[in-house]
Amino acid sequence: MDCFSAVNDDILQNILFRLPASSFASAACVRKSWNRVCNRVLAFPKLATALSQNPSLRDAVREVLDKVLSGPIRPQFAIASIGLQFSLEAAHHLISRKLGPKVPVVTNTSCGIIGRDAITNTMKEVRWHMIPEEDGSVSQEFEEFNRGIVLIVGYLPGLKVEAIPLLRLKTDPQVTLVDRFLTEIKNYTAYASGLIAPTGIIMFGDQNVDLTPVLAEIDCAMPEETVIAGDASSRFICNSSHNSPQYNSDLFFFDAVALVFAKDKNKPQGIGETRFHSRLSAGVMPFGPELRAITVASKGTECSWITSTMNGIPQIIDSQRLLGDINVELEASADLYIGVIQKRPSSIEHEKMEMRKYLAFYEVIGGDDDYLVIDGVGVQPGDTFMFYHSDSATASSSCLKAFEKLKVLRSPSNPWATPVGAHIVGGGKGGAFGGLMFSSHYRGESYYDSFPIYSNFPGTALAGIVCSREIGRDSATSSVWQAAKKESPARCSLHVCTTVYLVLSYIPPPPNLYIN
Incomplete structure (x- = not known):
């Protein structure tokens, strides 16, 4: 000594x-x-990530934990995304036990994982094609193929982090407690920072719950500077830093969970500022005329049958024939959706009689004479919609645009970037230090989606979750359609065939404020 x-x-x-x-x-x-x-x-923020395709859950978790904890870090939060052949409960238990009960942890299932291999350090994009055998059995190859984990552990000095669930009463399962959810987010933010809105929100939603109207409420309640990203198509388990008894799983369903990042009003002197930056890369293209729903019949929460007309033509459209014509025109690999403009009253501000206007996507699964069959419910008579199809050219060009938009974070003239020569104690520098991705299962080949972050910030911690419904705030998706009508674009926070990029950057404090 x-x-x-x-x-x-x-x-x-x-x-x-x-x-x-x-x-x-x-x-x-x-x-x-x-x-x-x-x-x-630890004056500098850190995002530690690792991926493992080890077919053994215990070994895979050990590999990623060893990697992310191989250097100095005080975990503030963790996100673990696993393949469906792994046990969600077991994975969550192993990670939570290692990190401790006060670290908010979200463990979710996914359609694939993106990140650096914990053993080889090579960049990987893994998209699982989860298709069982025709006789209903699962082959050994399938069992081993759909296994893996990507782990993200973060330490962000100057921010506080908490996991807040979106609850639904088991005694009244038709009502999602959106008002309570928003109130808890605002109360936590006010307690942590004294502000009314958090810096960022990373959300995970249950695959059997339509989060479109919920996200419309959140989008309206949060200012533009609050970055929101996530995955709405998984199963998940979460724990908060205090494991409050008010989140009793015997009383509630957990429809979603939000990792809320709020500025710390008690931030020590000498700590800089962490900022969130979000960019979207869309992979769908609108086409055809605007249609209007006339009748809608639903089967539970599974699917809907819609009859529709075209403006100026009173007859009901022959949907089966229409889909046949569309299939002739589109590539065989293209996925077909309808994008519906929905105008609905607020579910939490009934007295104001305000209407939320948002774009919701539904996959087209067939047609039967006059009826168009879509996956999901929520369309109402009178809603207008257009067809959208997945498009590789659109995905490619929008990916390049995302690359260019993220590139500005590297510019010394940009307020987000670090002034030349700025350093912080501990060897860290300002600028981008980590990136997360929420990427569609239906998009491109290996390295196609990760390059806007991977190429702009080589060596930066990067991890991604492959989804089928991606969360990200954006109004541009519907603007092509509505520009001709001179309408304000409908907001869209729940996407298909899209990649949402989330980059974390750091601005060091002035030199005279560094920790001594």
């Missing part, structure tokens, strides 16, 4: 910076001077 007391802080910091997380945490408890140096090391 005496020999270490003679070591100056710079040398000690260099030593501590090389320790794994557990040893680093122990070192911080040795003496006050070491704790001070440890705090200097």
Whole structure:
């Protein structure tokens, strides 16, 4: 110990910076001077990510945990995305037990994973095609193929993080408690930061719940600067930092969960600012005339039958013939959707009689004479819609646009980027330090989607979750359709065939405010 007391802080910091997380945490408890140096090391935010395709759940979790905890970090939150052949409950238990009960953890199932391999450090994009055998059995190859995990652990000094669930009463399963959800987000943000809105929200929604109207309420309630991204097509388990008894699974269904990132009003002096930046890459193209729904019949929450007309033509459209013509024109691999403009009263502000206007997507699954059959419910008579199809050219061009928009984060003249020569104690610099992706299962080949982050910020921590419904705030998707009508575009927060990019950047404090 005496020999270490003679070591100056710079040398000690260099030593501590090389320790794994557990040893680093122990070192911080040795003496006050070491704790001070440890705090200097952790003055910079960190996103640690790792991917494993090990077919053993226990081994896969061990590999990714060893990787993300191989350097100094104080986990504030964790996101784990796994293949369907892994046990959701077991994976969540293993990760939560390792990180501790006070770390908010969300574990979800996914259609694929994106990230650097925990063993080889190579970048991988894995999209699982979860198709069972025709006789209903599952082959051994399928069992081993649909296994893997990507783990994201974050430490963001200057921000506080909490997991807040969207609940639905089991005694009244028709009512989702959106008002309570928004109130809890606002109350937590006010408690943490004294502000009315968080910096960012990462959401995960149950695959059997339509989050379109919920996201419309959230979009209306949150200012534009609050970044919202996520996956609305999974199964998930979550725990908050305090495991409140008010979130009793015996009383409630969990329709979604939000990781809420709020500025810390008690941020120590010498800590800079973490910012969230979101960009979207759409992969669908509108086509054909505008149609109007005349009658709608639904089967539970599964699907709907719609009759429709075209403006100026009173006859009901022969949907089966229409789909036949569309199939002739489209590529065989294209997926077909309808984008519906829905104008609905607010579910939480009944007294104001305000209408929410948003674009909702439904996959077309068939046609029967006059009826168009879609996956899901929610369309009402009088709603207008257009057909959309997945389009590789659109996906490619929008991916390039996302690359260019993210590129500005590298520019020294940009307010988000770091002034030339700016450094923080601990070896970190400002600028982008991590990226998350929520990418459609139906998009391109390997490395196609990750390159806007991967190429702009080489070496930066990057991880992604492959979804079938992507959450991201955007009004541009419907603007092509509505520009001709001179209408304000409907907001769209729940997408198909889209990749949502979330980049985290850091602005260091002024030089005279660094931690000593």
